[in-house]
Amino acid sequence: MCVIAAASTSSSRAKGSRRRQRPSSRERLLASATHLFTTEGIRVIGIDRILREADVAKASLYSLYGSKDALVIAYVRALDESWRTRYAERISDLSDPKSKILAMFDQAIADQPESEYRGSHFHNAANEYPKPDTDSERGIVEAVREHRRWLLDTLTTLLTELNGYPGLTQARQLLVLLDGGYAGCRIERSTMPLEIAKELAKSLLGAPPADYCI
Template sequence: MGATKAEGSARDRLLAAANELFYREGVHTVGIERVLEKAGVAKASLYSTFGSKEALVRAYLEARAQRRQARIAERIAQHEEARDKILAIFDLLAEIAAEPGYRGCAFVNATAEEPEGDTQVRQVAASTRTWLLAIFLDLAKQISARDGEVLARQLGVLYDGAVVGASMERDPKVPREARQMAERLLDTFEMPRAASGKTSRTKRSR
């Protein structure tokens, strides 16, 4: 496989090469020499820019996390209601799963290759998952102030399952099915609030 087109700084080219190779084949499977060849830079540039392969792996994952967060933020900003924002996250996942070259979640994949312990890969993966769970929590509390934390955790589990399922089955229908399940889950948490409002209105009318 030839080198990438020599555009941008050495850092940009290394990250572009890492993004392609690490995501497609794995962060530990791909040797640093292949990344250097793909990027078209010398080994000295790697060490002067990142210091080590481990730091490059972390930078690769952090860059993917930033892009993922930007896509989610942009998508939910298109909606006003918390329910629609939550479902939009699952819609986006279905679109991502349908993209050519989709190989599942980069953070799940990289973590699966890691040994036990608090590694840099696990730190980045945990951080990006915490970010998404915080989004779910904020939106869930708008739907159910009392049970928002429970709803957020269940949405997180549903999302995680959709990510892994889409990767294993290579089929974007998995996130779409997860969206349908999320709708039913939201209905369950919204029903008590709706019933409570109806009861209050009935009492006031007497």
């Protein structure tokens, strides 16, 4: 009896430990949504599919996020946070603003094989809502734009540091190169378009800045 009781107690402790180690319902929902949205798309994925993947009850999704669209917004913002964090780590040992600018292209290039050449997840999310009809759909597009504004602001700041005066026009030109590189990678299933975009960015940085005024 003592042996059986001890075994039962040990089993209960193991189960309790596994429960404590398991990610929360919120984390599981976001992780499942991220996997499904990035690999298959957003609109094609229904709530029930996310719930099955996450092993979470429907009531939990509505209590934690309120709706699928709110979960999509959380997904886009999580992508943005991840991008910013990884970029900060990539440039942590860099001091030259030009190197920091080119590091954006390096990060985009490094991401493509892992994402199976799906281009930009931010572009893909925006493409699914070409004419947002509701406040929640507009919120999704706005979350994408927040990431884009951060990219533009970061590039502008670095170009201002590099050239000594505001670099908004040149920042927009670099962002267009990044956009085109992402689109090409998705079509060609290769990093070459982004690598070419990086080389063009080097040429642009070596030319007289578009923002320069005599």
